[in-house]
Amino acid sequence: MRTINPRNYNSEDLDARLTDEVSPPALVSLLADADSWTVDAAVAPYCGCAHVFDGLSATAYEARYLGLMVAPAAVHARAAISRGYYTLIGTATTHDMWSSDGGAFGNDIIKVPWHMVASLNYPASPTFQFAQHSIAVSGGSIVDTPTTATDRQIELATAGAPYIESMYISLAAGFSVCITEQIADLETL
Amino acid sequence: MTIDTPATIQISSESDLWVPAMAQDPLKKALQNANYLMRWHRPPLASVAYTGTAEDTTSAVYVFPVLPSIDGLLYSAVHRFVCSAATQAVTIEIDETSNYAGGATTWNGLTSDTATSAAAGALSTHTQADFVVAATTEALRITYTAPPVGNRTDHHIVIHPSPGAPVVGIMPSGAVPFDDGLMADGDGSPIHTEFLNRCKRTAVAVLQSRKQNCLSFCQEESAYRYLWDAKAASKHYPLPPCRVWLPNQGPTVTIDVLAIATVDGGATTDLVRVRQLGVPSSLSVFLDASGGVEAAELTLKLKKEGGSALMTYADLEIAVSRAAGQETRFLSCMGYYTPGVD
Numbered sequence: 001m002r003t004i005n006p007r008n009y010n011s012e013d014l015d016a017r018l019t020d021e022v023s024p025p026a027l028v029s030l031l032a033d034a035d036s037w038t039v040d041a042a043v044a045p046y047c048g049c050a051h052v053f054d055g056l057s058a059t060a061y062e063a064r065y066l067g068l069m070v071a072p073a074a075v076h077a078r079a080a081i082s083r084g085y086y087t088l089i090g091t092a093t094t095h096d097m098w099s100s101d102g103g104a105f106g107n108d109i110i111k112v113p114w115h116m117v118a119s120l121n122y123p124a125s126p127t128f129q130f131a132q133h134s135i136a137v138s139g140g141s142i143v144d145t146p147t148t149a150t151d152r153q154i155e156l157a158t159a160g161a162p163y164i165e166s167m168y169i170s171l172a173a174g175f176s177v178c179i180t181e182q183i184a185d186l187e188t189l
Numbered sequence: 190m191t192i193d194t195p196a197t198i199q200i201s202s203e204s205d206l207w208v209p210a211m212a213q214d215p216l217k218k219a220l221q222n223a224n225y226l227m228r229w230h231r232p233p234l235a236s237v238a239y240t241g242t243a244e245d246t247t248s249a250v251y252v253f254p255v256l257p258s259i260d261g262l263l264y265s266a267v268h269r270f271v272c273s274a275a276t277q278a279v280t281i282e283i284d285e286t287s288n289y290a291g292g293a294t295t296w297n298g299l300t301s302d303t304a305t306s307a308a309a310g311a312l313s314t315h316t317q318a319d320f321v322v323a324a325t326t327e328a329l330r331i332t333y334t335a336p337p338v339g340n341r342t343d344h345h346i347v348i349h350p351s352p353g354a355p356v357v358g359i360m361p362s363g364a365v366p367f368d369d370g371l372m373a374d375g376d377g378s379p380i381h382t383e384f385l386n387r388c389k390r391t392a393v394a395v396l397q398s399r400k401q402n403c404l405s406f407c408q409e410e411s412a413y414r415y416l417w418d419a420k421a422a423s424k425h426y427p428l429p430p431c432r433v434w435l436p437n438q439g440p441t442v443t444i445d446v447l448a449i450a451t452v453d454g455g456a457t458t459d460l461v462r463v464r465q466l467g468v469p470s471s472l473s474v475f476l477d478a479s480g481g482v483e484a485a486e487l488t489l490k491l492k493k494e495g496g497s498a499l500m501t502y503a504d505l506e507i508a509v510s511r512a513a514g515q516e517t518r519f520l521s522c523m524g525y526y527t528p529g530v531d
Contacts, residue, residue, distance in 0.1 A: 002203050006437040006498055009529035014393045019382045032206040034388035035215055038222035041392040042198040046232040047526045048434030050505055051345075052406040053238035054414060060243035065269045065312050066345040069233050072198055080432035080502070128240075129415045133429040135504060137494060160197025162231045164267055164347060166314070174431030175238065178500050186200045 002186040004073060007040040039186065043073040045179035046162075048080075054128040055172045056084060062171050067164045073189055076142060076153040076181040081112060082174025084133040094151075097138065100166040102155030109149045112138045114171070128173055135174070142181070153180060160189050190370030194224040194354040213372045216384060220367035223391040227355040227364050232401035234264060234322065235329065235348040235523070240408040240415070244273065244340040250410040251331045251343075252289065253521035254447035254482040257322040258350065258398045260360045265318045265351040266331075272306035272313060274339035279304045281315060282332045289328040291451060291480045296330055306336060312344075319351055324361070327482045328449065330410075350399055362398035364391045396528045403433045403444055404463075404505055404524025417509045418516035425462045425508035435526060436499045439491035445525040446485050450478035455515035463522065465489050466504040478517050487524075488531075 018033055046069060055064045070077075081095055094111040098104045139151030146152060154177065156165055169175050183189055199222055201215040209215055234255055241249050257264070268281055280303045284296035299322065304315035322329075333343055355366035365387050406428060408414050420426050435442055448461045459475035461483070474485035494500035505524070511517040 002200060008437050008439065008498075009396070010438050010440070010442065010531040012529065014397070014529045017382075017386045018389050019386055028207060028209060030385055031209060031216060031219075034385040035201055035206055035219035035222070037389040037392040038219055038226060039198060039200065041226055041230065041396055042222065044396075044528075045434075045436040045499065047401045047403045047436070048432070048502075049233065049236045049402050050404045050431035050433040050524070051236065051238040052240075052404070052428050052431045052507060052522075054240040054408075055238075058243035060271070060342045064238060064344055065271070066236075066238055067267050067269055067314070067347045068236065069231060069347060069349050071232075078500070080434070082429040082431045084429060129426065129428065135430060135432050140495075161229050162349075164349075166312075173429035176432050176434055178434035178494075178502070179436060180497065180499055182499075187202055189198065189200055 003184065004043055004182050004186060005036055005040050007044065043182065044071060045074060046071050048176040048178045050174060050176045052174045057128050064169050064172060066167045066175065068167055068177055069162055070156055070165050071162050072160050073158065073183045073186065074156045074179045075158050075183055077156055077177050078140060078153055078180050079138045080176045081136050081138065081169065081172050082133055083136060083171065084173050095172060096170040098168050099154045099156060101157045104168065107146045107149050110138065110152055110154065111149050112136065112151050133173060158183050190368050192224060192355055192357065192366050192368050193221050194228050195221055198222060198225055217369060217372050219388050220384060223388055224355050224366050226392055226395045227366060228352055230395045230399055231349045232399055233347050233349050234402060235346060235405065236402050237405045237407045238345045239343040240406065241343045242409065242412055242414065243342050245342065246335055246340045248332060248334045249343055251407050252328055252410045252449060253407045254328045254449055254523050255326060256400045256445060256525045257324060257326050258362065259324045260362050260398055261321060261324050262350045262352045263319045264322045264348050265316060266346055266348045268304065268315045268346050269344040270313050270333065271310060271342045271344065272336050272339055273309055274336060275306060275309045277306040277336035277338055279306060279336055279341060280334040281317065283317065283320065284330040285322060285326040286328050287325040289449060289482050363394035400525040400527050402523060403526040404522065406507055407521040410520060413518055416516055417511045417519060422511055422513035425510045427506050427508035430466050430504050430506040432502050432504050434500065434502050435491060436501055439501055441488055441490055441531045442526065443486050443488045443530050446474055446487050446522065448476045448483050448522040449520040450509065451480040451518045452478050452512065453516050455512040460510045460517050461519065461522065462508045463487055464506055466506050468492065
């Protein structure tokens with residue numbers, strides 16, 4: 001079994017040669033370190049881009065499709081959703097979200113509760129540009145075969161090369177995705 | 190002698206690494222993984238969810254700044270849009286410039302072709318593959334034509350590196366492909382310390398030269414959906430905040446922030462502000478609405494959601510101001526993360 005080594009590049013000397021870092025250089029750990037640098041880079045999740053966009057002020061934008069590049073070894077993810085109050089969607093109770101890997105219909109749709117409602121008196125207009133907003137994180141539960149549409153982690157394809165995951169989010173003013181689980185044993189990748 | 194580039198990352202077992210055989214592997218496999226990185230490390234150059242005109246019956250133009258790889262790589266773009274009618278032809282063009290200057294910009298075409306819309310109201314996805322984005326490119330322009338029938342709503346574009354298999358030679362970034370010639374004669378060949386160092390050197394070069402788009406906002410170039418023209422002058426009014434995730438990194442990370450904004454007259458200084466929210470004494474950067482690409486560096490103090498290193502994040506806010514009696518036309522803002530820069 002080989003687990004992922006989460007490398008923090010901010011704590012590394014990226015300019016130093018491997019052969020300057022160990023003594024004596026013939027240690028077998030040097031070989032493992034060399035291998036680790038390439039594997040760690042390959043499976044390191046890409047940063048979760050903060051997408052700022054108008055998904056509130058027009059009906060056609062309430063449904064937003066995105067394609068997100070996913071690095072190898074990812075299993076699950078969660079999303080940060082920026083949201084604001086808007087009169088046209090004041091009756092909505094959830095953000096709907098899906099990934100193509102997890103399924104886009106029926107019980108596979110992820111329902112993230114919507115808390116900003118008209119009764120809270122958030123400034124209503126113009127919503128996207130100047131209204132009050134909050135950031136919510138989607139659910140942490142892993143339910144890959146849901147029997148009802150619920151707030152759960154996003155399913156991703158676990159691959160040995162990067163790929164683009166098709167995603168959908170409704171009623172958002174911002175969206176970003178964080179890899180929250182990677183494959184437990186790299187040897188099974 | 191060949192430069193083998195595996196299609197997926199190769200994993201040596203723990204036992205292979207710690208009790209290695211007197212054989213080409215596992216070092217050969219590690220070096221081939223360096224080749225893999227050169228071809229398959231594909232963080233987005235741009236991941237932009239458009240703020241445009243919903244159900245648009247005209248063409249739309251989006252312009253945003255970019256920080257492409259110094260290696261002059263091939264890139265591919267994947268577009269997402271929705272048309273109200275099926276099988277509509279939408280021509281999509283991508284242009285680049287090394288000096289954005291508004292209407293005076295000289296644009297160079299990178300790729301152009303025609304997409305056919307999916308079923309009415311359904312998501313259309315269209316890929317434009319393998320066009321070179323030069324290291325000197327500072328902005329991209331994306332143009333969508335109007336569908337002949339019905340309307341079009343632009344959703345998202347992702348542009349990512351798509352280089353071919355590495356070839357012999359050192360890349361400008363410092364990445365070096367591995368040719369198995371010195372190991373091809375069988376087991377027992379000498380191992381050069383350079384082989385070991387090359388694994389790290391190439392990994393770092395690839396990571397740092399392919400900067401990752403970590404913040405994006407873009408509205409149409411001239412059909413401004415949001416115009417800073419009526420609010421009180423000399424105050425920064427924000428767009429919604431959004432969270433950038435920087436897994437396993439920190440405690441601080443410095444990102445590059447690029448913006449394009451202009452004015453209808455008057456002062457241009459410091460009209461765009463980008464800052465981190467939710468931490469004490471966070472930093473702000475201010476950029477001018479000069480009409481060109483403006484750049485700054487913003488240092489972020491990272492937090493963790495639930496103590497998870499994978500869920501390391503910063504909340505960012507873009508805000509725009511205007512001078513008294515003037516309007517500010519804010520086009521786009523992009524952030525770029527470089528691993529290891531704190």
